[in-house]
Amino acid sequence: MSTPIPVHLRVNGVDHHLDVEPRLLLVHALRDNLGLTGTHVGCDTSNCGACTVHMDGRAVKSCTVLTVQADGAELTTIEGMAPEGGLHPLQEAFWNDHGLQCGYCTPGMIMAAAGLLAENPNPTEQEVRRALEGNLCRCTGYHNIVKAVLHAAKGKGAATVTSLSSGSEVSA
Numbered sequence: 001m002s003t004p005i006p007v008h009l010r011v012n013g014v015d016h017h018l019d020v021e022p023r024l025l026l027v028h029a030l031r032d033n034l035g036l037t038g039t040h041v042g043c044d045t046s047n048c049g050a051c052t053v054h055m056d057g058r059a060v061k062s063c064t065v066l067t068v069q070a071d072g073a074e075l076t077t078i079e080g081m082a083p084e085g086g087l088h089p090l091q092e093a094f095w096n097d098h099g100l101q102c103g104y105c106t107p108g109m110i111m112a113a114a115g116l117l118a119e120n121p122n123p124t125e126q127e128v129r130r131a132l133e134g135n136l137c138r139c140t141g142y143h144n145i146v147k148a149v150l151h152a153a154k155g156k157g158a159a160t161v162t163s164l165s166s167g168s169e170v171s172a
């Protein structure tokens, strides 16, 4: 076993100091060390997007990031997206548009979609489909997911879409 390396992660606005093995993937640090199990592991080979989180305001697949690479980073997981007791506008839109069935892919879909909307608040259907290319869903056929993202962007059911990690707010 290699010598543990100290890292500082700021996750959903809370500081964490961990000693981790150099090989520890960020997704495992989030799930196993911090108990944030909303970030899922679907493949571990960077194909499915279930592990998507925001790192310094950008959507990343946390199974492709070593925890030591995230040292000092500001991270947001699905647990940090919704206000206490409420839903993030994207979560509300997924709910309204039946954008999920088993829900396994959903946290990653929402994090990827939030990353898109933070950069492009008014995407076309084509742009949504392209942005979610790296996120696989085995249940829905994608149609309702895309519809939900477009509705969230247009503010149906919610006024704004916020990327908490970047602190930026996107008017719908």
Ligand code: FES
Pocket (backbone or CB within 6 Å): 040, 041, 042, 043, 044, 045, 046, 047, 048, 049, 050, 051, 052, 061, 062, 063, 064
């Ligand atoms: Fe990371 Fe599938 S678990 S892309």
Ligand code: FES
Pocket (backbone or CB within 6 Å): 099, 100, 101, 102, 103, 104, 105, 106, 136, 137, 138, 139, 140
């Ligand atoms: Fe089941 Fe997407 S809702 S994998």
